Amino acid sequence: MSAVVLDPMQNATLAGSAPPILPHLSPLTPTSTSVLAAIVAVAVLYALTGKRTKATLPPGPPGLPFIGNIRDIPKSRPWVKFAEWTDQYGPMYTLKLGRTNMIVIGRAGPAIELLDKRSAKYSSRARLIMTSELVSRGLRMTFMPYSDLWRRQRRLLHQLTSPAASSTYEPIQEQESTQIVLDMLNDPENHWPHCQRYAGSTIMQIAFNKRAPTCKDPAITRMRAINEMMTKTAVAGRYLVDSLPFLNWIPEALAPFKQEAHAIFDETLSLFKSHVDDVREAVAGGDDAHCFTKYILQQQESYQLSDNEATFLAGAMFGAGSDTTADGISTFIMTMVTHPEIQKKAQEELDRVVGRDRLPNFADQPDLVYIGAIVREMMRWRTIIAGGLAHCSTEDDTYNGYFIPKGTVVLANHWAIHMDPELYPEPQLYKPERFIKDGKLVGTKFSDLGHHGYGFGRRICPGKHIAERSLFIVFSRLLWALSLRPSVNPQTGKEEPPSVDAFSEGFSSHPLAFTCRIEPRGDWVREVVELEWREVGSDKGGRK
Numbered sequence: 131m132s133a134v135v136l137d138p139m140q141n142a143t144l145a146g147s148a149p150p151i152l153p154h155l156s157p158l159t160p161t162s163t164s165v166l167a168a169i170v171a172v173a174v175l176y177a178l179t180g181k182r183t184k185a186t187l188p189p190g191p192p193g194l195p196f197i198g199n200i201r202d203i204p205k206s207r208p209w210v211k212f213a214e215w216t217d218q219y220g221p222m223y224t225l226k227l228g229r230t231n232m233i234v235i236g237r238a239g240p241a242i243e244l245l246d247k248r249s250a251k252y253s254s255r256a257r258l259i260m261t262s263e264l265v266s267r268g269l270r271m272t273f274m275p276y277s278d279l280w281r282r283q284r285r286l287l288h289q290l291t292s293p294a295a296s297s298t299y300e301p302i303q304e305q306e307s308t309q310i311v312l313d314m315l316n317d318p319e320n321h322w323p324h325c326q327r328y329a330g331s332t333i334m335q336i337a338f339n340k341r342a343p344t345c346k347d348p349a350i351t352r353m354r355a356i357n358e359m360m361t362k363t364a365v366a367g368r369y370l371v372d373s374l375p376f377l378n379w380i381p382e383a384l385a386p387f388k389q390e391a392h393a394i395f396d397e398t399l400s401l402f403k404s405h406v407d408d409v410r411e412a413v414a415g416g417d418d419a420h421c422f423t424k425y426i427l428q429q430q431e432s433y434q435l436s437d438n439e440a441t442f443l444a445g446a447m448f449g450a451g452s453d454t455t456a457d458g459i460s461t462f463i464m465t466m467v468t469h470p471e472i473q474k475k476a477q478e479e480l481d482r483v484v485g486r487d488r489l490p491n492f493a494d495q496p497d498l499v500y501i502g503a504i505v506r507e508m509m510r511w512r513t514i515i516a517g518g519l520a521h522c523s524t525e526d527d528t529y530n531g532y533f534i535p536k537g538t539v540v541l542a543n544h545w546a547i548h549m550d551p552e553l554y555p556e557p558q559l560y561k562p563e564r565f566i567k568d569g570k571l572v573g574t575k576f577s578d579l580g581h582h583g584y585g586f587g588r589r590i591c592p593g594k595h596i597a598e599r600s601l602f603i604v605f606s607r608l609l610w611a612l613s614l615r616p617s618v619n620p621q622t623g624k625e626e627p628p629s630v631d632a633f634s635e636g637f638s639s640h641p642l643a644f645t646c647r648i649e650p651r652g653d654w655v656r657e658v659v660e661l662e663w664r665e666v667g668s669d670k671g672g673r674k
Protein backbone atom coordinates (compact mmCIF):
# COMPACT_ATOMS: atom_id res chain seq x y z
CA MET A 131 0.00 0.00 0.00
CA SER A 132 1.46 3.26 -0.98
CA ALA A 133 1.14 6.34 1.07
CA VAL A 134 -0.84 7.97 -1.61
CA VAL A 135 -3.73 7.22 -3.79
CA LEU A 136 -3.39 4.44 -6.23
CA ASP A 137 -6.21 3.05 -8.24
CA PRO A 138 -7.03 -0.29 -6.70
CA MET A 139 -9.37 -1.04 -9.57
CA GLN A 140 -6.35 -1.90 -11.61
CA ASN A 141 -5.03 -4.33 -9.10
CA ALA A 142 -7.24 -4.61 -6.13
CA THR A 143 -5.76 -6.32 -3.15
CA LEU A 144 -3.84 -7.20 -0.20
CA ALA A 145 -7.43 -7.14 0.89
CA GLY A 146 -6.30 -6.86 4.33
CA SER A 147 -4.49 -3.94 2.85
CA ALA A 148 -5.92 -1.98 0.05
CA PRO A 149 -4.01 0.53 -2.02
CA PRO A 150 -3.98 3.88 -0.32
CA ILE A 151 -2.75 4.09 3.20
CA LEU A 152 -4.04 7.60 3.60
CA PRO A 153 -6.83 8.13 1.13
CA HIS A 154 -7.98 11.17 3.01
CA LEU A 155 -4.56 12.67 2.66
CA SER A 156 -3.96 11.77 -0.89
CA PRO A 157 -4.15 14.22 -3.74
CA LEU A 158 -7.75 15.16 -3.24
CA THR A 159 -9.54 15.99 -6.42
CA PRO A 160 -12.98 17.07 -5.31
CA THR A 161 -14.86 18.49 -8.22
CA SER A 162 -17.30 20.62 -6.35
CA THR A 163 -16.20 23.93 -4.92
CA SER A 164 -18.38 23.46 -1.89
CA VAL A 165 -16.52 20.30 -0.95
CA LEU A 166 -13.23 22.08 -1.37
CA ALA A 167 -14.49 25.01 0.67
CA ALA A 168 -15.55 22.68 3.47
CA ILE A 169 -12.13 21.03 3.53
CA VAL A 170 -10.36 24.38 3.60
CA ALA A 171 -12.64 25.59 6.40
CA VAL A 172 -11.84 22.54 8.50
CA ALA A 173 -8.14 22.89 7.77
CA VAL A 174 -8.22 26.55 8.92
CA LEU A 175 -10.06 25.56 12.06
CA TYR A 176 -7.55 22.84 12.74
CA ALA A 177 -4.61 25.12 12.10
CA LEU A 178 -6.01 27.58 14.62
CA THR A 179 -6.90 25.09 17.30
CA GLY A 180 -5.00 21.89 16.57
CA LYS A 181 -1.97 20.51 18.32
CA ARG A 182 1.22 21.89 16.82
CA THR A 183 4.24 19.74 16.30
CA LYS A 184 7.81 20.82 16.89
CA ALA A 185 9.55 22.05 13.78
CA THR A 186 12.37 19.54 13.98
CA LEU A 187 11.06 16.90 11.67
CA PRO A 188 13.46 16.07 8.82
CA PRO A 189 13.07 18.74 6.14
CA GLY A 190 11.31 17.94 2.88
CA PRO A 191 9.78 19.61 -0.14
CA PRO A 192 8.01 22.88 0.69
CA GLY A 193 4.23 22.64 0.45
CA LEU A 194 1.22 24.95 0.37
CA PRO A 195 -0.47 26.34 3.48
CA PHE A 196 -2.96 23.91 5.04
CA ILE A 197 -2.75 21.19 2.39
CA GLY A 198 1.04 20.90 2.49
CA ASN A 199 2.42 18.57 -0.17
CA ILE A 200 -0.85 16.86 -1.07
CA ARG A 201 -0.85 18.30 -4.57
CA ASP A 202 2.83 17.52 -5.19
CA ILE A 203 2.29 13.77 -5.00
CA PRO A 204 1.63 12.19 -8.39
CA LYS A 205 -1.22 9.71 -8.64
CA SER A 206 0.78 7.46 -10.87
CA ARG A 207 3.72 5.55 -9.38
CA PRO A 208 4.22 8.01 -6.49
CA TRP A 209 7.14 5.91 -5.22
CA VAL A 210 9.24 7.09 -8.16
CA LYS A 211 8.72 10.75 -7.20
CA PHE A 212 9.39 9.83 -3.57
CA ALA A 213 12.70 8.30 -4.69
CA GLU A 214 13.63 11.53 -6.49
CA TRP A 215 12.95 13.45 -3.28
CA THR A 216 15.24 11.01 -1.46
CA ASP A 217 18.05 12.05 -3.83
CA GLN A 218 17.20 15.69 -3.16
CA TYR A 219 16.41 15.76 0.59
CA GLY A 220 18.21 12.73 1.93
CA PRO A 221 17.32 9.31 3.34
CA MET A 222 14.51 10.72 5.50
CA TYR A 223 12.30 13.67 4.71
CA THR A 224 8.90 14.91 5.75
CA LEU A 225 5.81 15.46 3.64
CA LYS A 226 2.96 17.49 5.08
CA LEU A 227 -0.36 15.96 4.15
CA GLY A 228 -2.96 18.30 5.53
CA ARG A 229 -2.52 18.08 9.26
CA THR A 230 -0.56 14.84 9.17
CA ASN A 231 3.22 14.52 9.00
CA MET A 232 4.54 11.69 6.90
CA ILE A 233 8.21 10.77 7.05
CA VAL A 234 9.36 9.00 3.91
CA ILE A 235 12.41 6.77 4.32
CA GLY A 236 14.38 6.02 1.16
CA ARG A 237 17.33 4.05 2.51
CA ALA A 238 17.52 0.70 4.31
CA GLY A 239 19.61 1.99 7.26
CA PRO A 240 17.10 4.40 8.81
CA ALA A 241 14.19 2.08 7.91
CA ILE A 242 15.82 -0.69 9.97
CA GLU A 243 16.73 1.74 12.77
CA LEU A 244 13.18 3.00 13.19
CA LEU A 245 10.81 0.30 11.98
CA ASP A 246 12.80 -2.77 13.08
CA LYS A 247 14.91 -1.73 16.05
CA ARG A 248 12.32 0.65 17.53
CA SER A 249 9.34 -1.38 16.43
CA ALA A 250 7.64 -0.91 19.81
CA LYS A 251 7.03 2.70 18.72
CA TYR A 252 6.45 2.29 14.98
CA SER A 253 4.00 -0.57 14.53
CA SER A 254 0.64 1.07 14.16
CA ARG A 255 -1.25 2.09 11.02
CA ALA A 256 -2.78 5.38 9.97
CA ARG A 257 -6.52 5.78 10.42
CA LEU A 258 -8.70 4.66 7.48
CA ILE A 259 -12.24 5.42 8.49
CA MET A 260 -14.18 4.13 5.48
CA THR A 261 -12.13 1.07 4.56
CA SER A 262 -10.93 -0.09 7.94
CA GLU A 263 -13.41 1.15 10.51
CA LEU A 264 -16.68 1.03 8.55
CA VAL A 265 -16.21 -1.51 5.75
CA SER A 266 -14.06 -3.91 7.80
CA ARG A 267 -15.33 -2.96 11.30
CA GLY A 268 -11.73 -2.92 12.48
CA LEU A 269 -11.33 -6.64 11.80
CA ARG A 270 -8.77 -6.66 8.97
CA MET A 271 -5.31 -7.24 10.33
CA THR A 272 -3.50 -5.17 7.74
CA PHE A 273 -5.38 -1.99 8.66
CA MET A 274 -5.53 -2.55 12.40
CA PRO A 275 -3.90 -0.10 14.76
CA TYR A 276 -1.26 -1.57 17.07
CA SER A 277 -3.71 -3.01 19.57
CA ASP A 278 -4.42 -5.95 21.79
CA LEU A 279 -6.54 -7.57 19.05
CA TRP A 280 -3.75 -7.13 16.49
CA ARG A 281 -1.21 -8.69 18.91
CA ARG A 282 -3.41 -11.72 19.63
CA GLN A 283 -4.10 -12.28 15.94
CA ARG A 284 -0.43 -11.90 14.99
CA ARG A 285 0.64 -14.35 17.73
CA LEU A 286 -1.78 -16.96 16.47
CA LEU A 287 -0.82 -16.31 12.86
CA HIS A 288 2.84 -16.63 13.76
CA GLN A 289 2.25 -20.28 14.72
CA LEU A 290 0.59 -20.92 11.36
CA THR A 291 3.20 -19.18 9.22
CA SER A 292 6.53 -19.97 10.91
CA PRO A 293 9.12 -21.62 8.61
CA ALA A 294 8.24 -25.05 10.06
CA ALA A 295 4.48 -24.53 9.66
CA SER A 296 4.95 -23.06 6.18
CA SER A 297 6.81 -26.15 5.03
CA THR A 298 3.76 -28.29 5.81
CA TYR A 299 1.95 -26.52 2.96
CA GLU A 300 4.60 -27.47 0.40
CA PRO A 301 2.50 -30.36 -1.01
CA ILE A 302 -0.17 -27.81 -1.92
CA GLN A 303 2.39 -25.62 -3.65
CA GLU A 304 3.82 -28.62 -5.52
CA GLN A 305 0.36 -29.55 -6.72
CA GLU A 306 -0.63 -26.02 -7.76
CA SER A 307 2.73 -25.41 -9.43
CA THR A 308 2.30 -28.59 -11.49
CA GLN A 309 -1.01 -27.19 -12.67
CA ILE A 310 0.43 -23.79 -13.56
CA VAL A 311 3.02 -25.51 -15.77
CA LEU A 312 0.27 -27.54 -17.46
CA ASP A 313 -1.90 -24.44 -17.87
CA MET A 314 1.00 -22.61 -19.56
CA LEU A 315 1.63 -25.57 -21.87
CA ASN A 316 -2.04 -25.92 -22.81
CA ASP A 317 -3.06 -22.28 -22.99
CA PRO A 318 0.05 -20.08 -23.12
CA GLU A 319 -1.73 -16.91 -24.16
CA ASN A 320 -3.60 -16.61 -20.87
CA HIS A 321 -0.48 -16.51 -18.74
CA TRP A 322 -1.81 -13.80 -16.38
CA PRO A 323 -5.03 -15.67 -15.40
CA HIS A 324 -2.86 -18.76 -14.77
CA CYS A 325 -0.76 -16.75 -12.32
CA GLN A 326 -3.91 -15.51 -10.60
CA ARG A 327 -5.32 -19.03 -10.41
CA TYR A 328 -2.13 -20.42 -8.90
CA ALA A 329 -2.00 -17.73 -6.24
CA GLY A 330 -5.73 -17.74 -5.48
CA SER A 331 -6.06 -21.51 -5.29
CA THR A 332 -2.94 -21.90 -3.17
CA ILE A 333 -4.09 -19.38 -0.58
CA MET A 334 -7.64 -20.83 -0.57
CA GLN A 335 -6.22 -24.29 0.14
CA ILE A 336 -3.92 -22.96 2.86
CA ALA A 337 -6.61 -20.82 4.48
CA PHE A 338 -9.75 -22.91 3.84
CA ASN A 339 -8.81 -26.33 2.46
CA LYS A 340 -10.52 -25.43 -0.81
CA ARG A 341 -8.99 -25.41 -4.26
CA ALA A 342 -9.85 -23.64 -7.51
CA PRO A 343 -9.15 -25.84 -10.55
CA THR A 344 -9.85 -22.95 -12.95
CA CYS A 345 -9.48 -19.20 -12.65
CA LYS A 346 -13.26 -18.88 -13.04
CA ASP A 347 -13.95 -21.08 -10.03
CA PRO A 348 -16.30 -19.32 -7.57
CA ALA A 349 -13.89 -20.19 -4.74
CA ILE A 350 -11.66 -17.42 -6.04
CA THR A 351 -13.92 -15.19 -8.12
CA ARG A 352 -16.17 -14.39 -5.17
CA MET A 353 -13.22 -13.64 -2.91
CA ARG A 354 -11.78 -11.36 -5.59
CA ALA A 355 -15.09 -9.54 -5.98
CA ILE A 356 -15.34 -8.90 -2.24
CA ASN A 357 -11.82 -7.69 -2.21
CA GLU A 358 -12.40 -5.27 -5.05
CA MET A 359 -15.43 -3.83 -3.30
CA MET A 360 -13.34 -3.19 -0.25
CA THR A 361 -10.38 -1.70 -2.09
CA LYS A 362 -12.63 0.61 -4.12
CA THR A 363 -13.64 2.26 -0.88
CA ALA A 364 -10.02 3.25 -0.37
CA VAL A 365 -9.73 5.38 -3.49
CA ALA A 366 -8.65 8.90 -2.62
CA GLY A 367 -11.27 11.53 -2.28
CA ARG A 368 -14.11 9.06 -2.81
CA TYR A 369 -15.45 9.34 0.74
CA LEU A 370 -15.53 12.67 2.48
CA VAL A 371 -15.54 11.00 5.88
CA ASP A 372 -11.85 10.19 5.40
CA SER A 373 -11.09 13.88 4.99
CA LEU A 374 -13.64 15.12 7.51
CA PRO A 375 -13.73 12.54 10.30
CA PHE A 376 -16.51 14.34 12.21
CA LEU A 377 -18.90 13.07 9.51
CA ASN A 378 -18.52 9.68 11.15
CA TRP A 379 -20.89 10.92 13.86
CA ILE A 380 -23.83 11.08 11.45
CA PRO A 381 -26.30 8.26 12.17
CA GLU A 382 -26.37 5.49 9.59
CA ALA A 383 -29.95 6.25 8.50
CA LEU A 384 -28.74 9.66 7.27
CA ALA A 385 -25.36 8.59 5.91
CA PRO A 386 -25.38 6.69 2.59
CA PHE A 387 -21.63 5.96 2.94
CA LYS A 388 -22.35 4.10 6.17
CA GLN A 389 -25.14 2.11 4.54
CA GLU A 390 -22.78 1.17 1.71
CA ALA A 391 -20.05 0.15 4.16
CA HIS A 392 -22.58 -1.89 6.13
CA ALA A 393 -23.64 -3.79 2.99
CA ILE A 394 -20.03 -4.58 2.01
CA PHE A 395 -19.23 -5.72 5.53
CA ASP A 396 -22.28 -8.02 5.63
CA GLU A 397 -21.42 -9.57 2.28
CA THR A 398 -17.79 -10.08 3.24
CA LEU A 399 -18.62 -11.61 6.58
CA SER A 400 -21.18 -13.95 5.05
CA LEU A 401 -18.69 -15.18 2.40
CA PHE A 402 -15.86 -15.65 4.92
CA LYS A 403 -18.30 -17.41 7.27
CA SER A 404 -19.43 -19.82 4.57
CA HIS A 405 -15.79 -20.90 4.04
CA VAL A 406 -15.21 -21.23 7.79
CA ASP A 407 -18.41 -23.26 8.19
CA ASP A 408 -17.31 -25.61 5.41
CA VAL A 409 -14.05 -26.28 7.26
CA ARG A 410 -15.91 -26.79 10.52
CA GLU A 411 -18.18 -29.31 8.83
CA ALA A 412 -15.33 -31.09 7.07
CA VAL A 413 -13.43 -31.46 10.35
CA ALA A 414 -16.55 -32.71 12.13
CA GLY A 415 -16.92 -35.27 9.33
CA GLY A 416 -13.39 -36.55 9.95
CA ASP A 417 -11.52 -34.66 7.21
CA ASP A 418 -7.98 -33.75 8.16
CA ALA A 419 -8.48 -30.27 6.59
CA HIS A 420 -4.92 -29.08 7.18
CA CYS A 421 -5.56 -25.34 6.85
CA PHE A 422 -5.38 -22.10 8.84
CA THR A 423 -9.09 -22.11 9.62
CA LYS A 424 -8.96 -25.46 11.37
CA TYR A 425 -6.19 -24.25 13.69
CA ILE A 426 -7.76 -20.84 14.21
CA LEU A 427 -11.01 -22.49 15.31
CA GLN A 428 -9.12 -24.87 17.60
CA GLN A 429 -7.37 -21.97 19.31
CA GLN A 430 -10.05 -19.31 19.06
CA GLU A 431 -10.87 -19.52 22.75
CA SER A 432 -7.34 -19.46 24.09
CA TYR A 433 -6.60 -16.38 21.95
CA GLN A 434 -9.90 -14.82 23.09
CA LEU A 435 -11.10 -14.21 19.57
CA SER A 436 -14.79 -13.58 18.92
CA ASP A 437 -16.40 -15.48 16.03
CA ASN A 438 -16.06 -12.49 13.72
CA GLU A 439 -12.43 -11.89 14.71
CA ALA A 440 -11.55 -15.52 13.99
CA THR A 441 -13.48 -15.50 10.71
CA PHE A 442 -11.79 -12.33 9.46
CA LEU A 443 -8.36 -13.58 10.46
CA ALA A 444 -8.78 -16.50 8.07
CA GLY A 445 -10.67 -14.55 5.41
CA ALA A 446 -8.24 -11.65 5.13
CA MET A 447 -5.41 -13.98 4.03
CA PHE A 448 -6.78 -14.14 0.50
CA GLY A 449 -6.59 -10.40 0.00
CA ALA A 450 -3.13 -10.21 1.50
CA GLY A 451 -1.56 -13.22 -0.18
CA SER A 452 -3.25 -13.73 -3.52
CA ASP A 453 -2.55 -10.78 -5.82
CA THR A 454 0.89 -10.19 -4.32
CA THR A 455 1.95 -13.72 -5.25
CA ALA A 456 0.32 -13.56 -8.71
CA ASP A 457 2.06 -10.22 -9.34
CA GLY A 458 5.40 -11.77 -8.47
CA ILE A 459 4.94 -14.67 -10.89
CA SER A 460 3.87 -12.40 -13.74
CA THR A 461 6.82 -10.09 -13.07
CA PHE A 462 9.10 -13.11 -13.24
CA ILE A 463 7.69 -14.16 -16.64
CA MET A 464 8.22 -10.65 -18.05
CA THR A 465 11.73 -10.60 -16.61
CA MET A 466 12.71 -13.91 -18.19
CA VAL A 467 11.24 -12.89 -21.55
CA THR A 468 13.36 -9.74 -21.51
CA HIS A 469 16.55 -11.37 -20.13
CA PRO A 470 17.25 -14.45 -22.28
CA GLU A 471 20.84 -14.85 -21.07
CA ILE A 472 19.65 -15.14 -17.45
CA GLN A 473 16.97 -17.62 -18.46
CA LYS A 474 19.61 -19.72 -20.20
CA LYS A 475 21.88 -19.74 -17.14
CA ALA A 476 18.99 -20.79 -14.90
CA GLN A 477 18.05 -23.61 -17.27
CA GLU A 478 21.64 -24.84 -17.34
CA GLU A 479 21.52 -25.01 -13.53
CA LEU A 480 18.21 -26.92 -13.67
CA ASP A 481 19.60 -29.40 -16.20
CA ARG A 482 22.66 -29.95 -14.02
CA VAL A 483 20.86 -30.27 -10.67
CA VAL A 484 17.49 -31.78 -11.62
CA GLY A 485 17.95 -33.35 -15.03
CA ARG A 486 15.11 -33.90 -17.45
CA ASP A 487 13.29 -36.87 -15.91
CA ARG A 488 11.39 -35.07 -13.19
CA LEU A 489 10.20 -31.63 -12.11
CA PRO A 490 12.27 -29.67 -9.57
CA ASN A 491 10.97 -29.88 -6.01
CA PHE A 492 11.63 -28.31 -2.63
CA ALA A 493 14.45 -30.74 -1.84
CA ASP A 494 16.41 -29.18 -4.74
CA GLN A 495 16.28 -25.69 -3.26
CA PRO A 496 19.73 -25.66 -1.59
CA ASP A 497 21.34 -26.60 -4.92
CA LEU A 498 19.35 -24.21 -7.10
CA VAL A 499 21.37 -21.19 -6.07
CA TYR A 500 20.88 -19.25 -9.30
CA ILE A 501 17.09 -19.69 -9.12
CA GLY A 502 17.26 -18.44 -5.52
CA ALA A 503 19.10 -15.36 -6.75
CA ILE A 504 16.49 -14.83 -9.49
CA VAL A 505 13.76 -14.75 -6.82
CA ARG A 506 15.69 -12.23 -4.70
CA GLU A 507 16.52 -9.97 -7.60
CA MET A 508 12.90 -9.97 -8.81
CA MET A 509 11.82 -8.89 -5.32
CA ARG A 510 14.38 -6.08 -5.41
CA TRP A 511 14.26 -4.90 -9.02
CA ARG A 512 10.49 -4.74 -9.47
CA THR A 513 9.48 -4.90 -5.85
CA ILE A 514 5.85 -6.02 -5.67
CA ILE A 515 4.60 -3.48 -3.13
CA ALA A 516 6.74 -0.73 -4.56
CA GLY A 517 5.48 2.12 -2.41
CA GLY A 518 5.67 0.17 0.84
CA LEU A 519 2.96 -0.01 3.46
CA ALA A 520 2.97 2.91 5.87
CA HIS A 521 3.44 2.43 9.60
CA CYS A 522 2.37 4.95 12.22
CA SER A 523 4.19 5.91 15.43
CA THR A 524 2.55 5.55 18.82
CA GLU A 525 5.08 7.48 20.94
CA ASP A 526 7.23 10.59 20.56
CA ASP A 527 10.77 9.74 19.45
CA THR A 528 14.04 11.39 18.54
CA TYR A 529 16.37 10.09 15.85
CA ASN A 530 19.51 11.63 14.38
CA GLY A 531 18.66 15.00 15.94
CA TYR A 532 15.10 14.97 14.59
CA PHE A 533 11.98 14.95 16.70
CA ILE A 534 9.31 12.51 15.49
CA PRO A 535 6.02 13.12 17.27
CA LYS A 536 3.55 10.37 18.14
CA GLY A 537 1.06 9.91 15.30
CA THR A 538 3.62 10.45 12.53
CA VAL A 539 3.07 8.26 9.49
CA VAL A 540 6.32 6.56 8.51
CA LEU A 541 6.62 5.13 5.04
CA ALA A 542 9.59 3.02 3.98
CA ASN A 543 9.61 3.48 0.21
CA HIS A 544 10.66 0.02 -1.02
CA TRP A 545 11.33 1.36 -4.50
CA ALA A 546 13.88 3.95 -3.34
CA ILE A 547 15.49 1.54 -0.87
CA HIS A 548 15.91 -1.06 -3.62
CA MET A 549 17.33 1.48 -6.07
CA ASP A 550 20.06 2.65 -3.68
CA PRO A 551 23.24 2.53 -5.81
CA GLU A 552 25.48 2.12 -2.77
CA LEU A 553 23.69 -1.02 -1.65
CA TYR A 554 22.94 -2.31 -5.15
CA PRO A 555 25.50 -1.12 -7.73
CA GLU A 556 23.81 -0.43 -11.09
CA PRO A 557 20.41 -0.76 -9.46
CA GLN A 558 18.47 -0.35 -12.73
CA LEU A 559 19.91 -3.63 -14.03
CA TYR A 560 18.37 -7.00 -13.31
CA LYS A 561 21.40 -8.94 -12.04
CA PRO A 562 20.76 -12.07 -9.96
CA GLU A 563 24.55 -12.47 -9.61
CA ARG A 564 24.59 -9.66 -7.05
CA PHE A 565 23.17 -12.16 -4.56
CA ILE A 566 25.74 -14.93 -5.15
CA LYS A 567 29.18 -15.10 -3.56
CA ASP A 568 31.47 -18.13 -3.65
CA GLY A 569 28.64 -20.22 -5.05
CA LYS A 570 26.31 -19.33 -2.17
CA LEU A 571 23.31 -17.05 -1.82
CA VAL A 572 24.07 -13.84 0.07
CA GLY A 573 22.00 -10.90 1.28
CA THR A 574 23.05 -7.36 2.20
CA LYS A 575 24.32 -5.89 5.46
CA PHE A 576 20.69 -4.97 6.21
CA SER A 577 18.85 -8.10 5.16
CA ASP A 578 19.62 -11.80 4.89
CA LEU A 579 17.18 -12.03 1.99
CA GLY A 580 18.93 -9.12 0.28
CA HIS A 581 15.79 -6.98 -0.03
CA HIS A 582 12.93 -5.51 2.00
CA GLY A 583 9.99 -6.52 -0.18
CA TYR A 584 8.14 -8.04 2.78
CA GLY A 585 8.26 -4.87 4.85
CA PHE A 586 9.65 -4.11 8.28
CA GLY A 587 9.47 -4.67 12.01
CA ARG A 588 6.47 -6.11 13.78
CA ARG A 589 4.25 -5.50 10.74
CA ILE A 590 6.52 -7.49 8.42
CA CYS A 591 4.56 -9.78 6.12
CA PRO A 592 3.52 -12.84 8.17
CA GLY A 593 3.08 -14.83 4.93
CA LYS A 594 6.65 -14.36 3.73
CA HIS A 595 7.78 -17.97 4.25
CA ILE A 596 4.75 -19.19 2.32
CA ALA A 597 5.33 -16.58 -0.40
CA GLU A 598 9.03 -17.45 -0.68
CA ARG A 599 8.15 -21.10 -1.20
CA SER A 600 5.61 -20.24 -3.89
CA LEU A 601 8.07 -18.06 -5.78
CA PHE A 602 10.81 -20.69 -5.65
CA ILE A 603 8.73 -23.66 -6.75
CA VAL A 604 6.83 -21.82 -9.47
CA PHE A 605 9.89 -20.07 -10.94
CA SER A 606 11.98 -23.23 -10.98
CA ARG A 607 9.23 -25.36 -12.53
CA LEU A 608 8.29 -22.82 -15.19
CA LEU A 609 11.96 -22.47 -16.13
CA TRP A 610 12.45 -26.22 -16.13
CA ALA A 611 9.55 -26.75 -18.54
CA LEU A 612 9.26 -23.67 -20.68
CA SER A 613 11.06 -21.41 -23.02
CA LEU A 614 9.86 -17.85 -22.45
CA ARG A 615 10.53 -15.55 -25.39
CA PRO A 616 9.29 -12.27 -26.85
CA SER A 617 6.48 -12.35 -29.39
CA VAL A 618 7.39 -11.92 -33.03
CA ASN A 619 5.79 -9.15 -35.03
CA PRO A 620 4.31 -10.93 -38.09
CA GLN A 621 4.87 -7.86 -40.26
CA THR A 622 8.52 -7.24 -39.47
CA GLY A 623 9.50 -10.74 -38.36
CA LYS A 624 11.27 -9.12 -35.40
CA GLU A 625 10.96 -9.97 -31.74
CA GLU A 626 9.04 -7.42 -29.66
CA PRO A 627 9.92 -7.72 -25.98
CA PRO A 628 7.49 -6.31 -23.42
CA SER A 629 8.30 -3.09 -21.60
CA VAL A 630 10.16 -3.57 -18.32
CA ASP A 631 8.60 -0.37 -16.99
CA ALA A 632 4.89 -0.73 -17.75
CA PHE A 633 3.32 -1.79 -14.46
CA SER A 634 -0.17 -1.64 -12.99
CA GLU A 635 -0.87 1.16 -10.55
CA GLY A 636 -2.48 -0.73 -7.71
CA PHE A 637 -1.33 -1.37 -4.21
CA SER A 638 0.82 -4.20 -5.43
CA SER A 639 1.81 -4.15 -9.07
CA HIS A 640 2.28 -6.51 -11.99
CA PRO A 641 3.40 -5.92 -15.58
CA LEU A 642 0.65 -4.49 -17.78
CA ALA A 643 -0.82 -7.03 -20.22
CA PHE A 644 1.90 -8.31 -22.53
CA THR A 645 2.26 -11.01 -25.15
CA CYS A 646 5.12 -13.50 -25.31
CA ARG A 647 5.91 -16.94 -26.68
CA ILE A 648 5.59 -19.68 -24.10
CA GLU A 649 6.64 -23.08 -25.47
CA PRO A 650 7.88 -26.37 -24.04
CA ARG A 651 11.69 -26.49 -23.84
CA GLY A 652 11.73 -29.89 -25.48
CA ASP A 653 9.77 -33.04 -26.25
CA TRP A 654 10.51 -34.52 -22.82
CA VAL A 655 8.53 -31.85 -20.99
CA ARG A 656 4.87 -32.75 -21.43
CA GLU A 657 5.24 -36.40 -20.48
CA VAL A 658 7.04 -35.57 -17.22
CA VAL A 659 4.53 -32.86 -16.27
CA GLU A 660 1.52 -35.05 -17.04
CA LEU A 661 2.97 -37.90 -15.05
CA GLU A 662 3.50 -35.59 -12.07
CA TRP A 663 -0.05 -34.27 -12.45
CA ARG A 664 -1.46 -37.80 -12.30
CA GLU A 665 0.27 -38.18 -8.93
CA VAL A 666 -0.60 -34.86 -7.33
CA GLY A 667 -3.60 -33.55 -9.20
CA SER A 668 -6.32 -34.79 -6.89
CA ASP A 669 -9.11 -32.41 -5.99
CA LYS A 670 -7.29 -30.93 -3.06
CA GLY A 671 -4.26 -31.16 -0.90
CA GLY A 672 -1.55 -32.30 -3.30
CA ARG A 673 0.61 -35.30 -2.56
CA LYS A 674 -0.21 -36.67 0.90
Ligand code: HEM
Pocket residue numbers: 146147271272273274284446447450451452454455458514515518519520521583584585586587588589590591592593594596597
Ligand atom coordinates in the same frame (compact mmCIF):
# COMPACT_ATOMS: atom_id res chain seq x y z
C1 HEM B 1 5.19 -12.29 -2.83
C2 HEM B 1 4.13 -12.20 -2.06
C3 HEM B 1 3.97 -11.21 -0.93
C4 HEM B 1 4.53 -9.97 -0.76
C5 HEM B 1 5.49 -9.24 -1.69
C6 HEM B 1 4.02 -9.44 0.49
C7 HEM B 1 4.39 -8.21 1.02
C8 HEM B 1 3.84 -7.67 2.18
C9 HEM B 1 4.19 -6.37 2.71
C10 HEM B 1 5.21 -5.41 2.12
C11 HEM B 1 3.44 -6.17 3.82
C12 HEM B 1 3.45 -4.94 4.73
C13 HEM B 1 4.62 -4.99 5.71
C14 HEM B 1 4.77 -3.73 6.52
O1 HEM B 1 3.78 -3.12 6.93
O2 HEM B 1 5.93 -3.30 6.76
C15 HEM B 1 2.60 -7.33 3.99
C16 HEM B 1 1.67 -7.49 5.00
C17 HEM B 1 0.89 -8.61 5.16
N1 HEM B 1 0.97 -9.78 4.43
FE1 HEM B 1 2.17 -10.13 2.82
N2 HEM B 1 3.17 -10.35 1.05
C18 HEM B 1 3.12 -11.45 0.22
C19 HEM B 1 2.40 -12.62 0.45
C20 HEM B 1 1.62 -12.87 1.54
C21 HEM B 1 0.95 -14.12 1.83
C22 HEM B 1 1.07 -15.40 0.98
C23 HEM B 1 0.21 -13.93 2.97
C24 HEM B 1 -0.66 -14.91 3.73
C25 HEM B 1 -0.44 -16.20 3.80
C26 HEM B 1 0.41 -12.55 3.41
C27 HEM B 1 -0.18 -11.97 4.51
C28 HEM B 1 0.05 -10.66 4.93
C29 HEM B 1 -0.68 -10.03 6.03
C30 HEM B 1 -1.81 -10.66 6.85
C31 HEM B 1 -0.14 -8.75 6.17
C32 HEM B 1 -0.54 -7.68 7.20
C33 HEM B 1 0.36 -7.77 8.43
C34 HEM B 1 0.09 -6.70 9.49
O3 HEM B 1 -0.39 -5.62 9.16
O4 HEM B 1 0.38 -6.98 10.66
N3 HEM B 1 1.28 -11.95 2.52
N4 HEM B 1 2.89 -8.25 2.99
